[in-house]
Amino acid sequence: MFVFVTIIFVFVAYTISIKFVFYRYSQLWRHLRNKISTPVYTVGNASFCPTQERSSALLRNSGEDKPRVTASETRALLVTAHPDDECMFFAPTVLKLVESQAAVYLLCLSTGNYNNQGLQRKRELLDSCAVLGIPSDHVTIIDDKELPDDPAVQWSTALISSLILKHIRNYSISVVLTFDGSGVSGHANHIAIYMTLRHLASAGRIPEGCQIFSLHSISLLRKYVSVLELPVSWLLPSDFCCIIGWEEYKRAKKAMLCHRSQLLWFRRLYILFSRYMLVNTFQGITVETKNVKIY
Numbered sequence: 204m205f206v207f208v209t210i211i212f213v214f215v216a217y218t219i220s221i222k223f224v225f226y227r228y229s230q231l232w233r234h235l236r237n238k239i240s241t242p243v244y245t246v247g248n249a250s251f252c253p254t255q256e257r258s259s260a261l262l263r264n265s266g267e268d269k270p271r272v273t274a275s276e277t278r279a280l281l282v283t284a285h286p287d288d289e290c291m292f293f294a295p296t297v298l299k300l301v302e303s304q305a306a307v308y309l310l311c312l313s314t315g316n317y318n319n320q321g322l323q324r325k326r327e328l329l330d331s332c333a334v335l336g337i338p339s340d341h342v343t344i345i346d347d348k349e350l351p352d353d354p355a356v357q358w359s360t361a362l363i364s365s366l367i368l369k370h371i372r373n374y375s376i377s378v379v380l381t382f383d384g385s386g387v388s389g390h391a392n393h394i395a396i397y398m399t400l401r402h403l404a405s406a407g408r409i410p411e412g413c414q415i416f417s418l419h420s421i422s423l424l425r426k427y428v429s430v431l432e433l434p435v436s437w438l439l440p441s442d443f444c445c446i447i448g449w450e451e452y453k454r455a456k457k458a459m460l461c462h463r464s465q466l467l468w469f470r471r472l473y474i475l476f477s478r479y480m481l482v483n484t485f486q487g488i489t490v491e492t493k494n495v496k497i498y
């Protein structure tokens with residue numbers, strides 16, 4: 204009897220905590236969007252956030268609850284390695300950014316030609332982006348022999364650097380999102396993108412005002428418990444967090460189904476159980492700047 208009551212208690216407590224996470228998140232989404240719209244300048248260990256400082260000063264004087272930087276000014280670039288990465292790992296982020304009127308661009312560095320299905324996978328990627336809300340003219344798919352879909356091949360850092368920097372400049376990108384050092388699934392191509400961006404950031408080659416965030420890789424246990432993982436993601440520290448509800452999950456699932464060539468049985472299980480279909484948490488990468496502006 205005691206065990207039964209304990210199980211019921213834990214179940215109810217967990218359900219309430221998940222509801223609390225959704226509620227708190229919807230309250231804080233505005234604050235989070237502003238966070239990625241605001242440039243951060245860093246020197247050594249010190250970070251300066253001039254826009255936020257000025258904004259809070261204005262708030263104190265005028266008492267207006269009006270953000271200085273709006274989400275519509277956010278121009279986000281998602282850098283992925285293969286068609287399907289955008290919805291398999293980043294769907295919550297893309298959906299939230301699109302919903303908040305941000306301009307979202309996708310740079311996919313290969314056609315996913317590992318099984319000679321590159322042409323089909325390019326079409327599937329465009330279909331998936333249409334579902335997620337990324338227009339086709341914001342999608343760039345690189346087809347280069349130096350960047351094959353192959354974990355055994357080391358991608359050229361110089362080539363990735365030039366492609367990313369060109370995109371940041373051409374589209375006036377204010378935030379870049381990509382994998383972290385473990386690549387979420389451990390794929391070498393994912394990790395190569397992170398290594399390149401980290402190098403660009405530490406070398407001071409990222410244009411001023413542009414921020415970089417890397418998607419947290421988590422343990423296998425947390426990865427496949429779906430909605431049950433949400434309170435853990437909420438409690439652990441992260442610089443940026445995106446959580447979606449049921450309607451948005453259905454869109455993420457629809458985007459996944461566009462990748463017909465990849466729909467093996469384990470992909471269907473992934474759609475049902477992966478926490479990345481519901482929540483994304485990011486760590487900011489420190490960007491060194493050569494010309495620091497302090498207001």
Ligand SMILES: [Zn+2]
Pocket residue numbers: 284285288390393
């Ligand atoms: Zn991938």
